Each structure stands twice: as structure tokens, then as C-alpha cells.
Amino acid sequence: MDNSQPREECDEVGQGDSHIDKFQLQREILTVCSTVFIDKIQPVELCVHLSDIIGKAEEDKIKAATDEKGPRKGAELLLSFVLESTDPGWFTVFVNGLRETGSETALGILEDFKALSDFSQHVDGMKYDLNSVRFEDLHEKHLRVFRPHIIEYLEPIQLLPHLIQRGVLSDSTVDRIRAETRNKGRFYGSLMLLRHLPTLKNTWYTDFLYSLWDSGNQKDKELVQLIDPDFNPDWKQYQTSQKRTVTKEIAGDTIDAVPPKWRKYGSADEGRNITGAEVEQVSLKLSDLNITDELSLRNYQHELAEPALRGQNCIIVAPTGSGKTRVAAHIVAEHLKQGADRKVVFMACKVPLVEQQYQLFCQLFEKYELRVLKVCGDDESNKFLHQLISEFDIIVLTPQILENHLLENTISSLDVFSLLIFDECHHTQKGNPYNAIMSRYIRQKHRDKMVKLPQIVGMTASLGVGDAKTDYEAESHILHLCANLDSRCIATVERYRDELDQYVNTPNEEFQPLPNRQEDPFRVKIIAIMKRIESIIKQSPICYDLLSSGNKALTKAPNERDSQQYHQWATQLGKIAPTVSQNPELTRTIVTCTDYLQGYNVALGVNRNARTSDAVEYLVQKLSPYSTRQHIQTALEKELFQMFEDVRPEISRLAEDRRYQNPRLLQLQQRIEDNTRAPHSRGIIFVTTLAIVQALYDWLTELDLAEIVRPEKFTGARASEEQGGMTQHEQENILAKFRTGECRLLIATTVAEEGLDIPECNFVILYNHIGNEISTVQTRGRNRAKDATSYVMAEDRFQLKAALNCQKEKMMNKAVAVMKRKLEREDVSQQIMTFQREEIKKMDIEAIKRQKKLAKKSSEEFHLVCRKCQTFAVSTASLRKIKESHHVVLDEDFQNKIQLKDPKKVIHIDGMELQKKIVCAECPSLEWGTLALYEGEMYYVIAIKAFNVKTVDGQYYKPCQFKHWIDAPFKVEPLDAMVECGKPQNI
Template sequence: MSLNEQTTYFNHPLLRRNILRFREYQKMIANSAMTKNTMVILPTALGKTIISLLVCINTLYNNREKRILILAPTRPLVNQHRNSFVSCLKLLDDQIAMVTGKIPPQARTIVWNKKAIRLVFSTPELVKNDIIEKRLSLKDFFLIVFDEAHRAVKDYAYTFIAEKYMQHCTHPLILGLTASPGSEKNKIQEICNNLFIEHLEYKTEEDADVKQYINAIDVKWKWFDLPPEYHYVKSILKTMLKEKLDWLVSRNIIKKDSRWIFKRDLITTGEQLRYSLNVRLEKERPSLYFALIQQSIALSLMHCIELMESQGFYSLWNFLNRTQLEESRSHKLLLSDHRIKEVKGLIEQLKIEHPKIEYLIKILNERFDSQFNLNGNSNLTDSASEKKSRVLVFTQYRDTAQHIVELLNKSKIKASRFVGQSEKQGDPGMKQEEQNSILEYFKEGDFNVLVATSIAEEGLDIPEVDLVVFYEPVPTEIRHIQRRGRTGRKNIGSVIILAAKDTIDQRYLDVSRKKIQKMKSVLSSTNTYLNFKPVNRLIVKPDPMTKYEIDSLNSLLDKFEERTKIQSLSSSKNKTLHHKIVYSSEDHTMVQFKRQVERTARKIYSVVTIHGNKGLKIETLHNILGVNGELTDAALKMLEKLKKIKIIGRKVIISDNVAKIRGQIYNIEIEKVVMGEALVLVNGEWRARLHHYDYGGPRELIRKGREFKAIGELYHDDHNLNIRVKQIL
């Protein structure tokens, strides 16, 4: 990778000037990833996306006919990657596409098969489905990038895609990106196996070549004692839970001391009981079913305790209300217990918040009050106004996120919720456009606090925050690292982890600490224990873009940007224009598709017009046009909808030509042929005579059992129904 004269920025024919600041470790990692399947493990904010971009531009430049596929787990993340690449690369809009479920299958097929589109961004599930449906072949993709590569385990779509890619591409190249692949050696090995990794690049925050780019992050733990009222409710729930666990142990369903039964044990027991229900004799099923009910109630009670300890009365109340709406017998039995009714009554009467929420409001008020004087005016200068404190609060549950936002706003702290797109337990989630707007408003300072669920942990380009709050610890090292990585990107950051003493919080915090230490130890010695298998690939001779192609590309980009600048200056709605640029990735793909369909439709109309009343077979049309079949079909549908053509059988005829012949279109089936005439069934309803003087078409059609469409007219003669055929269709 070459540098410009100042050695400050990366320099490349396909990279915009002075856009990416040079970092030696990024260059070295990118260079090593250009020849073999590589997994890059880098702490958040050290530029995994930039490394993938450097590998991509080199691949595109040196392989002018090849394409690249970039995958990310969610649509918002795909959209973000697409926007990042567009802002840095010298590529035309028509050479880049974003393919998601919002784009219909017909349009996706055209994108997958259009080799002029060199860079495609998509989600793994969609790619997997399109491979299965034979809309997509991976053989023409020179490189596939798997973002958040730690997901490549078990039956996740990444595994399927990598396997198909290695089967069908003669020169495969894979790049996996993650901040944390996990702490277990066998899991890291599984990821490497599933992505056919040959080489691993790992950097820690302590490495000499990255240390200068790391900002210190001050991590604090804040411990809380639960109020007496919480302990009382907990004692009720614990008593109920012990009864259920003792019952399961006494019947030898769980072979452990009830004091050491955890959620995982109950989940495993439930799976075993369900399996037994399917294979046991009918007479044994009632007892198994009753045992399953006891297991389910125990699991619900354990969840109730964890919710109350970690989240508070509000979340427990919501959970109990939701279970009331469900039809399961276990939930009905649980709610019918007088002790649960007592718990609900206490929660409603006491309305005591978890000490975490009180502390959160207190520290945020102190933080934001320091930015304002007694008159309510900002103490910040105009130049510093953009650096106003932004806080990201992570919580596991949508209920808690909503509750925190409501209480913060009541306390005059501007906050907004940020959750995923899917519907969960009656919560509709957020549409992608809504998510984008929330992040934009957060960036612009319309509110100071973003309260987010796990959607904000993985990769999303959330504006720089100077404080991250874990409302509860998380039990996995991956999620802990992802949450922590949301701060300290450009300046010194802070993390505060809130935890209730002697609760699930404490267990989760201990687990994540141990896993992080274990992961560091495991990754530091990866090359000694990981089994990398070399990939047999065809060596492709570089076919670099010519100077003429680069100059032409630069000229086209200059013209486009000049036109965009003029439009921007003439528009008084610059903010609207910005939103349009940021959010129109999928729309742009659809616009490209519609343009192609319109061009094809014009060609079809021109070709079919030449053939006049006879029309043209669809198969012949496909051969004449020489374009993708899906594109031809879409164009035909468009012309038919506009009433420009008629499709009769497998023939395409210009509508005006059909209209010139007076009569209607009939389906004619030959039932019997006699001297000088045939007896026919018209439209499956009426029997009529077809005389030899009323028919001038091919003789081979007048045979028993033959069927055809024709323009004609019905008439009566001596009380008999007859049909006159004017044109065979």
C-alpha cells in the first residue's frame, strides 16, 4: 500500500485523497490478508473496517473483472458499511449495490448476475436463501468479507456461505473481522474451521504499534445493596422456587443438590422432558407432562428473581403481566399461587425503584449540570458545543430501556431509546429509518443520553460518547468488549458498571472478567494450538485497471460531485439532502433496477413492433435481447401493466395490433373433426362449429385434443353457435 508525499494518509488509485490516515499496523495486516484467508481480531476503534477497505481496494484494482461481497449481521450494519465505503472509495454508484430483504427477488437476481456491480453489501440470511434458491452463485466473487466473524458457529448462515464459496470458487479469499472471537480454544478453532481461516492477525491494546492510537478508558464498578422490600419479595420467590426444585430432585429428574441448580440445568431438563414426551408410551406421558410444568414454573421463578435483582420491580411487574396474557398451563398455575398475587400487590403498593436507577439519574444530572450555569445557559463555547457530553446506557431488556428513558426525561435529562427491528413480547421494535434518525439526532446533540439494548453493541457507528454505563453486567466476554468499545475512540472515555451485591449481577461480572483474561491468554498463543489448513486455490494473475480506466473513473466522479455540489447549494433543505444520501442505499439499488427494466422494455417494444400482427415468442425475445431472463420478465410485466403489449400463450403482441383485428380472444379446444368442419369447446364453456371457410390458420391445429388461442367472433346460423377465427395467437 503506497503513501502520498506527506506519509500522513493512505494513497491508492481507488481511494479518495486525504481520507484515511495512515497507520502502519493497518497496512501490515491488510497486506497479509491479500493472499490467504485471514481472521483479524482487533479491539473496537482500531479500524477493522479500514483494514477490510484496504484489502478491498487492492482486490478491485488488481482484478478488474472480479467482484467482492461484504456481509454483516444486520441491515443497519450493512447500510453503515456501505456508506463508509462510498465515502472513501473512487467507485461509481452503479458499481456498488446493497442487497437486503427490502429488494424483491427479481431485482436481487439481476444485482447478483450483473458483473458491472463490483461491490455488494448484504446480510448473511438473505445471501444463504438466494444461494439455495439459485439466484446467486459465488464463483465470480474474488473476496468475501465476514464482519462480526465470531458468529460463524453452528448453523449460522456464515458457515453455509463460506462452505458454498469454497466449493464453487476456484480462487477464494476470505476476510473475517471481530473484536472478540471468544475465550474457548475449541470455539475459536470452530470459527476458523467454518471460515476456512489460514492465518490469524491479533492485536491487543498493549501492543507497541497500536498503543499510540488507544485512549485510556476509566472503568469503575458501582455496587448496590438491594432495599429491604426487595429482599422480602426475593424471599417469597426463593421459597416458591425451592419447592419446585426439591420436587424435581426428589423424583430424580434433576440429579443435583437443589442449592446448586442453575438456569442451564433447568433448560437442559426441559429439553430432556420434551424429548421423552415424544418417545415414551402413552401411559407415561401424563407424569412427564406434569414434570415439564414444574420445570417451566421453576424456570419462570428463577427469571423473576433475576429480573428483580438486576432490573427492579418495574421489569418484574411487566413480566408477570405478560405471562397473564399467555395460554400456557405453567404460567396459569404460577399466577394462581396466592404468593404471586401478594408479590404483585406489594410491587403496586410500594413502587420502589431499583437503587441503580436512582444512582444513574444522580450521576447524569451532575454530569450535565456542570455544562450549564445557574441561568441555564451553556458554559461551553461554540467550538466546544459539539463536544457536549454524550452518554450511552446499555441494558439487557427493552422494558428497562423504556423505563429508564421515561425517568430520565422526567428528571429533565434528554434521553431516547434505541432497540432492534424485530418485534419482541409485544414491543414492535424500531424500523431502520427510525434507528437512523435516532442516531442522527444523538450525533447532532438533540438529546444527550442513548439508552440501548444489544443492537448498539455490535459494530454500529454510534457517535463518540465519553461515558458508557452498563445497567447490568453481561456474562460473555464478547458483549463486554463490544459495550466497552463504544467509548474512548477519540478521547479518554469512562465506563461505569452497575451491579447489585450477592445477585446474578455479581456472578455475571465475575464470569465476564475471567473470560476476558482467558481470551487474552488464549489469543496470545493462537499460533501454537490452532490448526490452520492451507487452501488449494488457483493462482490468478493480476489484471490491474489501466491508467485510462482510472482517469475515466476520476473524470466521471468529478462530474458527478460537481453536479451534486450545485444541487446542494441550490437546495435550502440541506439536512433533507443529507438524510437522502445516508438512507437511500436500498432505494438506489431499486432505482438502478427500474432503469434497467425501463431500458429493456423500450428494446422489447421496438423489437416486437417490427413483427406486427404475428408477434414474437418469449423464448425468441430472450435470445434476441441477450439480457438476464429475470430482467426480460420484469420488462414484459411492466409493458403489460401499461397495456402496451398483450401476452397470449407464449407470444408477445403489440396491443394496438391486437386491437386492429375486431373480435375477442378465445380459447379453442378441438373436440371432434368431421368433413369440412370441427366441433370445438370455446373458453371451456360453449360448444360451437368451426367451418373450413371460417378458419385460415395452420391445418395441424385442427386435430382432436389440440388447443389454441385466437382472435375471433361468435355468431349464430340456423340456431347453431359458430366461431370465426381471424388470427391465431
């Protein structure tokens, strides 16, 4: 970069240390603003327009950084070069570059800061004191982003002495916070503390951070680092640096969540900005709510919104990538304008979708001071939802949370809301929380004609056809969905179809058959072990027990030992064995055998789709618990483990033998390389199991290709950490990396199929994985880039299923069009009413069954024994329940029956901190539950699925295994914390 030319002499803006010249002010503006928009610019494209201030060598460095470490790193390097420039016109060149590359977000932020249009008019001759800039409003807004995290960890009583010492709170406020904490708990005390922080001192923000830091609590220090990563315990250094970092948020996704409004970044005069110009007031009236211009809705999006804006219950059906969530935001805005009593709930089935929609609403509605609440399973606000409803205008949550509050009657009725939006509404079918909520809605509607129920809006890319084989059945399926959602309108794009086609890319689709290894000695050896174990089962008395109890089908294993059908057979056999045999030793034998068979079944699947070494590693991890505590193993358990130990050296050698490399991986590698040559390309590989996700990730990270694509795993939150599940926070971080380019390839299970806004994705690979017609549409929709391609890399047997999905998709599109016309032109209300009455009858019958089941629950004592080794664990008399769902053990002797293991990460859910895993002391391969901290006490929380139920005289209850506590035959009393808070001793 040639910066040797003399710098143009600048006009002096002020005098003394408190004033800065024009060029210094420009640099200050860019430094502060860039922390917000750094993820919104394309560094390589922008370089082309900055040749006047950035040389060829610097441009090459920026391109290299972008290719190797992602766009964010490239952007950081570009900005550093820009800020180093001494060219007098550098600021104008940079702004023009942003405009040429279409970086509207960056331009908007700079414009809000009045760094463009007003700069030349007001800067000359104006005295500007950087120290006079008021940060209070920004600090308050900044802290609001982190409020859920602060409330979850803050201990208000412990923090108050430090805040008092710094003079942040008045004596009366301190007394109120203490009373609120004592009477209502830490959550409400924290809320009150945060509300009163900004009321007394202008320096409240830094005082709050220093109070947290000085408290001596490690979690408080972690909170400080979360709130402000640039925090420096040295007061003077931090006071100087905070002017540059006040707007900096953590991890790009938080920046997106609540972007700062620079109009409130004012000077000492209330109504003026840093250039002296009048500032637009941010506190807008609800009647002024108009986000249409900000959304820039297209004509087809307006068409989709029309029925909802008329107040109709409707289902919006439009392709993935068409902007349905922006349509939803428009509907919400118009709905809220109609009255102060309006209350909106937006529901999404998966946590990443909740987070995504929450961020969009925060961006759009913040300046109107509409209050948006996000509630997920592990949020502290979950248990207080019913008390928070009145404080918020828009609530974004998963449907199960709302259903739980309705079940517990903490939310008495759906009529407290005025609009319910169901994202991915095709899930509104039996067994789904969406359907449970709508069942309540329909019942209330039919039984109280005068009740004012909320408007219903459903959104989906694909309604599906269920099990339909004919056009009539497909139409009936869709009509049932309309009945379930109480909707008599389907909104699709018709008038502006050509415009829709312009914006929604239809990816190319290719089917590529996957080859098998010519020789697969690993498979041969593992199947040989499986046959030996099957022989042990056949020769045991369990076969006679199965025959005599009518379970003949379980006496014979399926032939395809690497199939899902085989895994289901082994799982079912392990469950049914205790119910047909009263012999604990025999039950232990069968359960152990089926556990081994399930492990070998998964290993075969890993070997088929990944490396043999990955399959070996899976088996080592799966079976290693059986190698511990040898003195308590049965002879059979030792024999089963020895089978694996005998073959382990040989299969480990096979894993290193290049003759047995998997040709599927060579094809997959080639496909990835072909699609990631462009520096900004991104893709997703969909697979069937968590084990294969891990295997492909391990394989990719060992290739040179990993430095280019920087792969990450993306899995669901329901699976345990051992199985490869992810927490909500981990999912959010991975998606943020993917959007910014820090990660360019996701290896995912079906959790990424629906709804996630990943506009950069330009190729999708279905790797030996074919879902139904709905998932086919959804996964295709992940491809949003122009000229994107969807690859189906699968065995020949999947080709027929792919073709069938294609036909079902055509049948669905036809049925949607037919039903839309019928709903518009014919009176199908009678059919919908009939469907709804049938649904109410089914609900009544299920409610009666549920009441009978509850009535049948015995007050008698039962024993829970380990599902695997049949060792006595606990008497039901020692159980208590928390929140109707978490069951804890109060028996002091329980600690002698367990081992505690450290988890990979501590999880928070329903106000509990899950700190340790509980496993059986006799067979440590089976997890019984968790050791959890709840309201200051430690409790053993157990899962019913880990146990068999026996009567006190030793007889197995039939059935003896239960997946859910509600199905168990005994009553469990709620925990009385005041009476029993000391009982789990010596934990």
C-alpha cells in the same frame, strides 16, 4: 443580536425577477447546503466563532436547545439566526467558524458548490438565474436512495395511467413495462419503470411524485412523503419549494447513505457551475478509482491492509475504533481497480452493521459510479439476489442470505465473486452461516484445484480462545479459525503501534458491586407461588414418566429460582413432557405449569435489577392471556391464574412502598448522572434480557434525568415484538438518533456489542451482565471518546468471571502474536490442510445424515396439535411450503381453530407482509404463526415449534416437538400458486 447597523449596499447581480443579488445567492447556497450538513456541525462550539453576527441572547438559546433537544435542534436554531443576520460579512464569518471548528464535511459541501473559492472571482457582473439551475441529475441520484423502498411497495400497472396522462413515458416504454410486469412480476416491472422515468421530460421527478399522489393508493402517498417530506400537493408551492428541498433526505442516516454531489448541480450550460466556472466531470473511469486521499488512512491502517493488497487471504485483527471498516473500503477500492470482472461481497452478521457499511461504501464510491447493493432479510432484493449480482459491483449483506442462495443453487458457486470480506470473522465456527459459506469454499478448493475462488479477508477486534485453558489450546483455537477462513496470514499493527495507541482510546475500567434489598417481600411471595406449582408437578404422574424414560434430572427444580439455570429447566420440562406421556391432559398441565414458572423466573430477575412495579407489570402482560375465555380453561389453569390474582393486590402495594426501593437503581442513576453532565456525552447500558431492557427504560423515562439523556431501547431483530424485539428500520432510526444526540443513552442487549460505529460513546455500563472475553473486548470498544470509562456494575459472583475474561484476553493476545510469527516463518500449511480435511469429513458425514433424514421423511399423514392444550390444529396433508422455509395451511376449517390478533407493527420478510398474529382459540396465550399476504393471496403461516406431532391414530411421535421444519418426520410439498391460490378461503 444587534442588527441595527445599516446593511452594506450590494452589487446587483442581475435585473428582473429571475436574478438575485450577491447576498441572496449566499443565503440560497447556505439554505440548500445546510439540509445536508446540519447533522455534521457542533452548534455550541460554532457559536464561539460567530459572535460578530450572533448575540449573547441567541447564543444562550442555541446552547439551551442543544442541551434539551440535541445538537440537530441547536444547529437548526443557529442556522436560522445566521440567515437572519444583516451583517455584510456574515457569510465569511460563518465559513471561518466552520473552518475553526474543524467542520470539514460542511466546508466540503460548500466548496463543491463553489460557494467559497470561486465566489469572489465569478459572482460580480454575472447574471444568475436560479430558475436555470438543472435539478434532473440530483433528482435521479436522490431517487436512487429510496429505490429499495419504492420497489417494495410500487404497483407499476396501477401507476402507468397517471404517468401516461402526464406524458412521462412513451407508448413503447409503457408496453415494455407492462410486459415485464406480466412476465417477470412486479419487482422487475418497477425496476424498468424507474430506469425509464428520466428519459422523456425534464419535469419527470415532480410528475412521478404527483402521479403517486393522484393514484389514490395510500401506500403511494406514504412513498411520496418518504421520498420528499416537503412535498406539497399544490403544484405552484411545490415547484417553488423543491429548489430548496431537492437534496434533503430523510432521517440523517439516509443523508449519510448517498450524499449529493454538488458538482453535478449545473447551470443551463453543461460544463459550467452556478458561478460560471468549469465543473469537474463526475463520471470517472474505474482506473481513476482512488479513495485513499478521501479516506485519509493512517500509517497503521495501511499496515493492516498490506497482506490483502498483495492478494493474500488474511485475518485483520485490530481494536474496536481503529477504523477497520475504512481499511476494508481501501482494500475494496484497490481490488476493483484490477479488472472489470471484479465482484465484492461484504458480510456482517447483524443488520445494523450491514446498513452502516452500506452507507460508508455509498459515500466513498458514488462519484465513481460503482453500484452498491444492500440486501437484508426483509428486503425485496433478497429473493432476486442471484439475478442482481451482474448489475452491482459491491454487495453488502448478512451471510445467511448468501448461504440460502447457495443452498437453493440460485447462486451456483462462490467463484462468481472475486473478494469476500467477513466482518466480525471470529464467528466463523460451527453452526454459523460464515462457517457454512467457508465450508463450501474449502470443499470447492480441495476438489477442484483449477477453480478460481475469491480472495478472503476477515476482520475482528478479538479472535477469542474458545474453551482454551492453556497457551497451546489458545494457539490451536486461532489456527482452527485460520483454517476455517483459509487464511495463512494474520494482520496486526506492529510497526505503527505508537500511532495506533494515539488514536484508540483504552477506557478506564471500574468494578462496582451491586447491593441487594435488605428486605424483598415480592421475592418471598413469588417464590412461594413457584413452590406450589413445583409441588403440583411433583405430585403428577409425570415424575414417574420422567424416571422411566431416563430424565431423572428433570424431576427436581434448581434451588435458585431466579437463575438462568432454573429457566432452562422449566423450558426443557415443558418440551419433554409430551414425549414421555401419552396423556393429553397431563401434558397440558405440565406445559401450563412450566409456562407460569418461566414467567415468574423472569419477573424475579426484573425485580432484582429494576423496580418491583416493573416486575408486576411484566407478570400482568405475561399472564393476562390466561384470563381470557374462562369457559375453556381447565380447573388447574383457573387455579394457577387465581394464585396470581390472589397475590396481585399485595405485590402491587409492595411496588408502591418506598421501603422496598431497589438500591441498585440508585447507584445506576448516580452513575448515569455523573457521566452525562457534559452536554454531548453519550453512553450505553448493557443488560442480559429484553425484559430488563424494557424495565430500565420505563424507570428512566419516569425520572427528570430522562429529559437530559433521552433514553432509547436497542434490541435485536430475532425476538418477537412482544418480547421487545426491533425491526431493521427501528434499529436504524435509533442509531441515527444516538449519533446526532437526539438520544444520549441506549439500553441494549448484546446486539449493540459488536461493530457498530458509535464514536460519540464515552461511557459503557455492564449492568449485571458479563459475557466472554470476546464480548468484553467488544463492549469496551463502544467507548471511543477520550477519557471514556467502562463500568462493571454486577453482583460479587460476576467479579470472578470478569477477572477470568481479563486473563483469557491476555492469553488471546499472546496466542495471536505467536501464531502470526508462525504463519510468517513456519510452514503451517500442512496443519491447516489437516484441519480442513477433517472439516470436509465432518461436512460429508453431516450431509449423509441430512440426506438420510430427508429420505426418512414420510409421505404419510400426521397431525399437528397445539403444544400447550393438545387441541388438534391441522393435518400435514393440508400443508404447503413457500421457499423451502415458510409453511402455510390450506385447510378451510383451520380458521375455526384460531384467533387473529393485531400486531404492534406490520413486518415484511421474503416478499410476505405479516399482517396478523395467529393464536390458539383454546389457549390464546400461545402464538401459532401469522396471517400473511403473499403475491396477492392471504395465507396462514405456522411455526412448527408451536405444535406437537401425532400419528393419525393419536400417538405422539417421538420426539414430538421440533424447533425447525427440516427436522420434522413428514414431507411437505411446495405451494403451487397457480393451482392452489384460492384455497385459504374466507380469510
